Amino acid sequence: MVDIRKERERWSKEKIRIAHETAEKLKTIPTIKLIGVTGALAMENCDEDDDIDLLIVTARNSLWLTRFLIIALCPILGIKRRKPNDKNVKDKICFNLFLDEDNLKIEPESLFLAHEICQVRLLFNKDNIHERFLWENRWVRKFLPNVIGSSNLKSQITLRFAAKPQLKTKNFFLTILNLIAFHLQHLYMRPKMTVEKVTLHQAFFHPSDISKKVQREYKTRLRLLGLDKERG
Numbered sequence: 086m087v088d089i090r091k092e093r094e095r096w097s098k099e100k101i102r103i104a105h106e107t108a109e110k111l112k113t114i115p116t117i118k119l120i121g122v123t124g125a126l127a128m129e130n131c132d133e134d135d136d137i138d139l140l141i142v143t144a145r146n147s148l149w150l151t152r153f154l155i156i157a158l159c160p161i162l163g164i165k166r167r168k169p170n171d172k173n174v175k176d177k178i179c180f181n182l183f184l185d186e187d188n189l190k191i192e193p194e195s196l197f198l199a200h201e202i203c204q205v206r207l208l209f210n211k212d213n214i215h216e217r218f219l220w221e222n223r224w225v226r227k228f229l230p231n232v233i234g235s236s237n238l239k240s241q242i243t244l245r246f247a248a249k250p251q252l253k254t255k256n257f258f259l260t261i262l263n264l265i266a267f268h269l270q271h272l273y274m275r276p277k278m279t280v281e282k283v284t285l286h287q288a289f290f291h292p293s294d295i296s297k298k299v300q301r302e303y304k305t306r307l308r309l310l311g312l313d314k315e316r317g
Contacts, residue, residue, distance in 0.1 A: 090130070092133075093129065093130050093131060093132065094129050094130075096131060096132065096133045096135075097126055097129035097130065097131050098129070099176070100126055100131060100135070100137050100176060101122065101126065101129070101206070103137060103176055103178075104122050104126070104137050104139065104178075104208055105208055107120075107137075107139070107164050107178055107208075108120040108208035108209045110158075110162045110163075110164060111155065111158075111162075111164075111209075112209045112211075114151060114154055114155070114158075115144075116143050116144040116147040116150065116151045116154075117141060117142075117143060117144075117151060117209070117211075118142045118143060118144055118186055118210075118211045118212055118214045119140070119141070119142035119207070119209060119210050119211065119214040119215055119218065120139060120140070120141060120142075120207075120208040120209040121139065121140040121205040121206055121207050121208055121209075121215070122137065122138065122139060122140075122205070122206040122208060123138045123139070123140050123181070123182060123201060123204070123205055123206075124138040124201070126138065126206075127204045127205060127206040128204055133175070134173075134174070134175045135174070135175070136167045136174040136175070136176070136177045136178070136179045137176065137177065137178050137179060138179050138181045138182075139178060139179065139180050139181070139182075139208075140181075140182045140183075140184070140205060141155070141180060141182070141183050141184075142183075142184045142185070142186055142189070142214050142218065143183065143184070143185050143186065144185070144186055145185050145186050145187045146185065146256070146259060146260045146263050147185065147259055147263050148183050148184070148185045148263065148267075148285070148286060148287075148288065149263050149264075149266035149267040149270055149285070149288075150259070150262050150263045150266045151183075152180070152183055152266070152270065152288070153266045153270065155180060159178075164178055165177045165178060166178050166179075166180070167179040169277060179290075180290070181289070181290045182288070182289055182290070183287065183288040184218075184286070184287050185286045185287070186212075186214060186217070187286065188286035188287050189214075189217060189218045189221040189222065190221045190222055191222055194224050194227065194228075195228075196228045196229075199222075199224075199225035199227075199228040199229050199232075200228075200229065202218075202219075202222045202225050203225055203229060203232045205218075263285075264285070267285050271283060
């Protein structure tokens with residue numbers, strides 16, 4: 086087991102290097118506010134043939150326009166993007182989660198998603214979006230009460246209540262472009278969609294059934310410990 090763990094750390098370091106290079110190229114897109122690694126790679130515990138899952142947070146009302154720009158720029162910037170029919174996904178970038186900055190809360194509340202949220206590995210963070218992301222998903226403490234330390238939580242509260250509020254200006258031209266980009270991409274994706282979850286402000290690609298499996302196992306263990314009534 087120790088040897089396997091060491092191998093996974095070695096594979097992960099190379100993938101994280103690729104992720105950093107990708108973030109450096111993409112952060113020049115002005116509507117991108119956060120880029121982070123998710124999944125097993127964030128914990129440096131991936132397999133050699135795994136892809137690289139990235140979370141992208143965009144400026145408000147620009148998610149689908151930003152996604153269009155990313156897809157268009159990947160071949161120009163030399164980014165190897167995972168495509169739906171790819172069989173060999175090793176070291177390819179999978180943009181599997183998009184959020185816009187006004188829709189940072191991830192649901193439903195579950196142990197699996199709490200773990201995924203807390204383990205995000207930052208590559209790029211603009212305008213304190215990661216802190217806002219953690220604040221909007223503070224429900225994770227129901228499942229992982231110790232994962233967000235008190236000092237970190239205090240900084241989030243300070244940011245939330247003491248910092249000057251951000252003005253939510255509306256750029257109607259950008260909003261219209263984003264709406265058009267959403268409908269065009271959704272129209273293209275719809276015949277191929279299975280369990281993907283997409284809205285105007287959030288997009289979850291390649292969601293895994295492991296979430297339900299983890300939740301069932303979690304509830305089973307709570308019942309065995311007689312704690313199921315406490316957690317629901």
